[in-house]
Amino acid sequence: MKTKQEQIDKMASIIFETINRENIDRFVEDKDGNLVSVETVGIEGIAEALIENGYGDVSEYKNRFEVVDKVLTETRAKLTKAEHDRDRYKTEIERLKYENTTLYEVKSNLLEENDKLLKDNVALILEKKQAQIDVLNKVKSFTIYDDNYLDGYVFIDDINDLIKEVQGE
Secondary structure, eight states, X not given: OOOHHHHHHHHHHHXXXXXXXXXXXXXXXXXXXXXXXXXXXXXXXXXXXXXXXXSSOOHHHXXXXXXXXXXXHHHHHHHHHHHHHHXXXXXXXXXXXXHHHHHHHHHHHHHHHHHHHHHHHHHHHHHHHHHHHHHHHHHHHHOOOBTTBHHHHHHHHHHHHHHHHHHTO
């Protein structure tokens, strides 16, 4: 904060530059409406009177400036944190997008592999069924059919039933 003399000098400079002379050579009206000669009053005297009447005193605003400065500093800190959080969230979103893409690719690969395994499994089941049918037909071919021997006939019927069961009929 400026000293009283610095404030007086600054105001005097402004007043002097405004009227471009050292003394004011005219009359002015005071607060009661009377004309007062200010011809002999120097610019520094006017500036000093202004300062003494509080026109240059900013001390009452100093606390407000400090509060505003504190709020501004806190706001800047919050903004910096928000920007940092935004950048962190953007990075996390990009990571999740990449991870999601990767998981989608893995899922697609697993589905393809699952389809292949399912087809292979179906083929193996069909091969197993055919092998069972072949074995049952081979056993049936060794069975001798004799009208006098009913068990042989029943045995062939049982084999035929097993073949139908394996075929899923």
